[in-house]
Amino acid sequence: MIIKEQASLKNSFAINSRSKYLITIESEDCLDNLENFLSKNPGKVLVLSEGTNVILPEFYDGVVITTSCNHINKISNAEVKVGSAVNWHYFVNWCIDNDYYGIENLSLIPGSLGAAPIQNIGAYGVEVGTFIKSVRFYDFKDQAIKVFNSSDCKFSYRNSIFKNMDILILEITFEFNKTGLNLSYKSIEEYIKYNNIDSSNLNQRQLAEIVQEIRKARLPDPSLIPNVGSFFKNPLVEIDSISLSSFSLDDLIIWESDSSLVKVGAARLIELIKDQIPNNPNISLHANHALVIVNLGNASQKDVTDYADLIKNKVYKTFNIELELEPSIIKS
Ligand SMILES: Cc1cc2nc3c(=O)[nH]c(=O)nc-3n(C[C@H](O)[C@H](O)[C@H](O)COP(=O)(O)OP(=O)(O)OC[C@H]3O[C@@H](n4cnc5c(N)ncnc54)[C@H](O)[C@@H]3O)c2cc1C
Structure with missing residues (x-):
């Protein structure tokens, strides 16, 4: 220690x-x-x-x-145990090199293995929870090591049971049973079509490279432009509750969800109101992606929370939709 x-x-x-x-x-x-x-x-x-x-x-x-637990242990052709300090993107590449299929769509997501189950990281039609067999962690409250299997983890969209627990994740066991590629996400389909790629011959590495290309075009590299990725979750709402006094449903991006609620694209909501957000010298929305707040050089935590509150209030007043933050705001 x-x-x-x-x-x-x-x-x-x-x-x-x-x-x-x-x-x-x-x-x-x-x-x-x-x-x-x-x-x-x-x-x-x-x-x-x-x-x-x-x-x-x-x-x-x-x-x-x-x-600093950074081991990767092959248990079988399907199972791998990984330490919490391993970098996520490094692990995706390791899986591709070792023929474990499924998480190539999550290529280039920043961060560590240990944090991945907390918000059930997801992108391009795939969520990490689908591949997690169990999570081994230290529970601060009970002062004990525990193991939760996949169903105990209660994974859902950008959420898991761990969000409300005081724990230190130590190791994750993955189970990879799939062999095909998941190409069904709209922007992947569009990329394949636009670039005349023969999708029947694509391999894992090529899919990971496509995902990386799409991400690089939209998301700023945090080492060049500091950010935490998407700042707000896509809200789940009843379609009839959306206020349409300023815009119509056609102006919004709406996906069906598993429940009676619909998922609304938060980036589009923000794009529609962003002209009403006053400029701040320390902070702004990223030019290529309205869901990403960037640090222009000198932002404090208060700058960020004030700016996020302005956006939330404006979206609420315009659409009657409550935006929820994706990153955690850590109190001093
Ligand atoms: C440019 C950019 C793009 C992004 N794109 C995506 C995306 O496509 N999809 C997506 O889901 N996320 C995305 N994110 C968010 C981020 O990459 C993930 O949430 C990632 O899992 C955070 O990892 P971290 O190690 O940095 O966690 P941290 O920021 O260090 O911690 C995040 C949370 O996890 C907890 N935590 C961290 N490690 C542990 C541990 N070992 N045990 C218990 N709790 C722990 C922390 O207490 C905190 O609450 C993006 C971020 C950026 C900057």
Whole structure:
């Protein structure tokens, strides 16, 4: 276990952030020491990995915990156990190299393995929860290691049971039973058609490259333009509840969902009201994607939350739709 004081915290929104303590757990053997440390230093605890889905405060007055468990163990032709500190995109490439099918659509999503189940990361028609057999984690409340199988995890759109638990994910077991490629997402279909690609001959690597091309055209690279990806979830609403006094349904993007609710494209809602959001010298919407808020250089946490509130209020007043944030706002 490594303990640092006044450590600076990595985050893709590039907020200059530090914490009272930063602890790195190198293996499960460190958990007794961690319990000891926390009992002697009671207070707030935050689990943080690569910091690509959080808006951090300038100072976190508590203990930040991260892991460096970076093993990838092949168990069988279908099963793999992976440590929480492994980088997600690295793992996608590893799966492609080792013929495990299914997560190539999730290529280039920033962040770590350990965070992937928390919001059930998803993109281009695929969600990570589909491939998770079990999640091994430390439960801070019960001070015990637990294993949840896939159904215990209660995966749904950008959500899981873990969002409401105080836990440190240590290892994930994946089960890959599929062999074909998932090409059914609209922007993948359009890319294939536009570029005259013969989809019957596509392999996993080529699909991952297509996904990367599409992503790079729309999403800013956080190492060049600090951001946390999509800032708002696509809301699920009753279609009759949408206020249409300023725009018509044809102006919106609407997908059917499993329930009686419809999923509304949050990016389009924001595009339609963005001219009414006052300019802020520290922060703005990304030119290619209205769902992405970018740090223009000097943004504080308050700049971000104020700006997000302005957008939420304007969308609510215009469409009677409540937007929900995707990243976690971490209180100081
Ligand atoms: C440019 C960009 C594009 C993105 N595109 C997508 C996308 O297409 N789809 C998508 O779903 N997401 C996307 N994201 C969001 C982000 O990549 C994911 O949420 C990712 O899983 C976050 O990983 P992280 O390691 O950075 O987590 P962090 O930001 O460090 O943490 C995120 C949350 O997970 C918790 N957490 C982290 N590690 C652990 C652990 N080991 N145990 C328990 N809790 C933990 C934290 O407490 C926090 O609540 C994007 C982000 C960016 C910047």
